[in-house]
Amino acid sequence: MGGLGLFLALLALVGQGNVMGQGAEKRRTGNVCSVDMDCPDNAFCRQSSYCVCKDGFVYAAVNSTHKGCLKEARSGEPCVQHIQCHSTLGVHSECADGVCACVGTAHLEDDRCYETAVVGERCVVDQNCYLGEPGPPRQAFCVRGYCTCQLQFSPRDNGTRCVRDATLGEECEDQLQCAGPGLQCRGTCRCRENWVAHNETNSCVESVKALNDPCEYDVQCDALAGVPEARSPGAALCLGGACSCAYSAHAVGKPPRCWHRRRPGQECRRDEECVSEENEPGYCLSGRCTCKTCSPDARDFGAASTMSQPPLLIAAILAVAAILRH
Structure with missing residues (x-):
């Protein structure tokens, strides 16, 4: 077991060296050397054999006749060749007008250039899905190879925006x-x-259109309580899964609607509310319920609402006489 562990450790070390070597090979200048002094600026002599650019530098043409190790550049930093930008920003970058920037079909995110895709277009990573609003929270993600709005959002303007769903x-x-x-x-x-x-x-929820039709909530029966111009709130309820009149209400009219029951003498607003103890239909007179055969009747309300002028006149005369007597 000890020998096997040592073998695996050596194998991993060799692999790591190969990876490091590959990274260095990309910066190899082609110059033969024995010491660092034999190499161009910003390079060193590797294994006393060949020159390699230092970390943070890439080998590229400095001008039409000369090559050298150029400093890697980030977005907005000066550059000479595209490769300076590719090293830090990726292949979707370029050296434009002497400055590193993303190409026209890409955008900058997390210090790297990503090819831009809108909702509905193909993508590789979430960063491809760009809607023109950098920074959190992200509104679009790469789902199964296509840019998709996050949950409870939907696309607008040809996939360039994600709008949150609105509720009531x-x-x-x-x-x-x-x-x-x-x-x-x-x-x-x-x-x-x-x-x-x-x-x-x-x-x-959908309103119920007629009494005895199925319902789930009381509010579905509200339209059956009174009429649009004179509602009778709470007169219709969902009882046993169907719209019915409340226990304190009764159905009147065609089609029938529920009205709170008002007895003779009680305040009212509509004739439909009034009903006698014997369930005889009544009517609303001067804001009170009455009916033809019930007590109190219409004559009682008429007498109660006004007082004849002669008794008032007699009372006034007696009051004046009492004052003059004293």
Whole structure:
């Protein structure tokens, strides 16, 4: 076991030396040497045999007649040859106007040039997916070889933007942004006609159109409570999986709608609310429920609402007489 371990260690060391040698070979100048003094500037003599550029330098043409070790350059740094930029920025860089920069089809990210792809285009790494907004958070990722918006985002403008999906009550820029059934964009995501907001789930649910139709939430039955111009909140509920009138309400009209039950003498707003103890339909008079045969009736409300002028006049005369007597 000891011999095998030593063999593997030596093999790894040789492999490491080969890798280092390959890196150095890329910087080999071609000059024969015995000592460092035999090599050009920014190079050293390797194994007393040949010259190699120092770390951070690459061998390239300095001009049309002379080659040498040129300093590697990063984005925005001066350069002479493309290879100075490739060493640090990758192959999607170039030396343009004496300065290292990414080529026109690439962008700079993490100090390296990556070929640019928008949503829907092919990619190799996440850094290819560039939407013109550097820095976190990243909105697009390389998924199975194609740039894709992150979860709960969708593409816009030919894949150059990713827009977050909006929920009920949030601002939106178009219909696609309102994610979920029954939503429409009107500056903010709102429920469409015949849909209502269910606050507990922050979503839209479809309104039920008739009593006894199936439902899941009370809010689906709201349209059956009263009429649009005079609602009767809470008069219709989802009971046993179907829209029904609440226990304190009754169904009136065609098609039937639910109204809170008001007895004779109680305050009211609409005739539909009024019903006697015998369930005889009544009517709303002067803000109070009454009916033809129930008590109190319409005559009671008429007498209660006004007072005849003669009794008032007599009371005034008696008061004046009492004052004059004293």
